[in-house]
Amino acid sequence: MASDDDLLREARELYDDDIEADRKNRDEAAADLRMYGGEQWRAEDVDARGKAGRPCLTINRFPQYVHQITNDARIKPPSIGVRPVDDGADQKIAEIYTGLVRNIEQTSQAEASYIRALEHAAICGMGHWRVDTQYADDDAFDLDIVIKGIRSPFAVVWDGGAKEQTRADATHVFVTDMLTKREFKRQYPKATPDDWGRDDGASKAWLERGGDFIRIAEYWYRKATTKTVLRLVSGEVVDAARLGEDAVAEARAKGFIDREREIDTFEIWQVMMTGGELLTKPQRWAGRMFPIVPVLGEEVDLGEYTVRRGIVRGGRDAQRMFNLHRSALAESAGMAPKAKWLATPEQIAGFEQYWARANTGDFAYLPYNPDPQAGGPPQRVAPDIPSQALLNEVAMAAQDMESAIGIFRAGLGQESNEKSGKAIIARQREGDVGSYHYIDNLGRAIMQTGRILVDLIPRIYDTERVVRTLGEDGSEDVVHVNVPGADGRKVHDLAVGKYDVVVTVAPSYSTKREEARESMLAMTQAYPQVMASAADLIIEEMDWPGADKIAARVRRQLGPQIAEPKEGDPPPIQTPPPPEMVLAQAEMVKAQAQAQKAQQEVELKKVELAIEAEKARQAGVKIEDQGNAAAVDASVKLMNAAKPQSAPAGVFAG
Secondary structure, three states: OOOHHHHHHHHHHHHHHHHHHOHHHHHHHHHHHHHHOOOOOOHHHHHHHHHOOOOOOOOOOHHHHHHHHHHHHHHOOEEEEEEEOOOOOOHHHHHHHHHHHHHHHHHHOHHHHHHHHHHHHHHHOEEEEEEEEEEOOOOOOOEEEEEEEOOOOOOEEEOOOOOOOOOOOOOEEEEEEEEEHHHHHHHOOOOOOOHHHOOOOOOHHHHOOOOOEEEEEEEEEEEEEEEEEEEEOOOOEEEHHHHOHHHHHHHHHOOOEEEEEEEEEEEEEEEEEOOOOEOOOOEEOOOOOOOEEEEEOEEEEOOOOEEEEOHHHHHHHHHHHHHHHHHHHHHHHHHOOOOOEEOOHHHHOOOHHHHOOOOOOOOOOOOOOOOOOOOOOOEEOOOOOOOHHHHHHHHHHHHHHHHHHOOOOHHHOOOOOOOOHHHHHHHHHHHHHHHHHHHHHHHHHHHHHHHHHHHHHHHHOOOOEEEEEEOOOOOEEEEEEOEEOOOOOEEOOOOOOOEEEEEEEOOOHHHHHHHHHHHHHHHHHHOOHHHHHHHHHHHHOOOOOOHHHHHHHHHHHHOOOOOOOOOOOOOOOOOOOOHHHHHHHHHHHHHHHHHHHHHHHHHHHHHHHHHHHHHHHHHHHHHHHHHHHHHHHHHHHHHHHHOOOOOOOOOOOO
């Protein structure tokens, strides 16, 4: 393990190398900031023109272009979403992660940090913010995650060998600050406040602003280490360090471990230092990524080094030319005398003291002598017309700025030579495309922030606790996380599963709500019947106090058949129906009863007819049988009558 002296020596050497590697970009960035702040004339030009009595006007056009970029990000802010990426992850946990991230951003006022960093990126090529932890309360032991801004774009010194846009490949980074000796002594009473005067090989970079100020730095660095990963018989892969030695030993004894191996990895450490000593002991950071997030402007790789710039870099010369020509135009108008007078000697005789200063002074009246030969009073000569070439140069300088920056007048909402709406929209789109890489880089930085948060959340929120989450519409909810379950597994366990981050650039929720409201109102005008069934949804989108309460009352009146009630809504209104409706319902019930009775009677009649038919059928069979019997009997009788018989005594056959 390296000693404090070795760590300090290593840090100073790395700081020197990093500063030197980025020297050109830092110098140019400083010039960009001064130009943006209004220092747009060279000191020697200001001195020379001042001695000659010539104006040095500064018409700063850069803020409108920078605000166009930053305000676009305010209207369409990138938003972080968390998605599950493996079998161990859960969609519900991903939603909790997303709500937690929104809450961290909201409580930290992260939007202000995002916009400030984007502003620095647009001006001079790079801005920053950071992720940090702090106690939730003065008398609490739970830590919360916060996002903090970094005011100066020069405060962060990155590893000179880092190439990725997010600087995720950096091996170290410095975050510097300047403290007065009084403040330094208050924060670090045991430290030596005069390290700057020591001749011990301390870096010149640390001595740039000596005197009453002391530069301190957070030195963040990676430390190589190894860890053991275990694959359980269930297929789950876990870190042995998280389980603990006792749990690992028990898992081995019970045969729960399928395989295990050691891998090379690293840890993130941080230490506070000056150029002469370490102010704190090295401390390990909970996460696996540096909590410093850069936002870049443009980067151009020239081989030997990389040029980093914002919009000011390309427009500096055009801005100077614009100021110069506007100053010359003002000088031409201001220094030129007023129009001269034409008069005869007789007209001004005796009044020479007035007319000698008539073209420069401001007199209430000018006396003159009438001269019949002059044909009238003295007359003014037409003033000189400003040079057209000078006016053209002013216009060309303004156009050069637009071309260099990539944002045109139409994109700024100013009148231009476009006449049709399509042409204006096309030019606005051209301006948006010309500067969209700044918004895209902001989205990449926010994505890196999301990955830092997703990596950090299960390490900070690692105990059973109640956390607040925010929905997209700003609605609040509280979630109980890491709750021990009956089966030994935790409910809402934030440490289980892998999650990734997606960032979307879209209008803010309020903007989308406004657009939805306009579309709904247009639809109700075209189809008024929609209002009868969707009035609650339309009212909810209205941007005035009490709209949600009115929507709840409308849902209550519509009833659950049409409008599904929301949580917190009062129960549906149970109003008695009007007498007409009651009478109509009674008549309907009566009619239904009569119809049912008639139907029953019809069915009963059908049954009776069926019974009668069956009786008739059975009776028909009996009659038929009786008829057959009679016919047989008649036939027998006839046959018997046809047979010869002996006559009785005294009777003769004839």
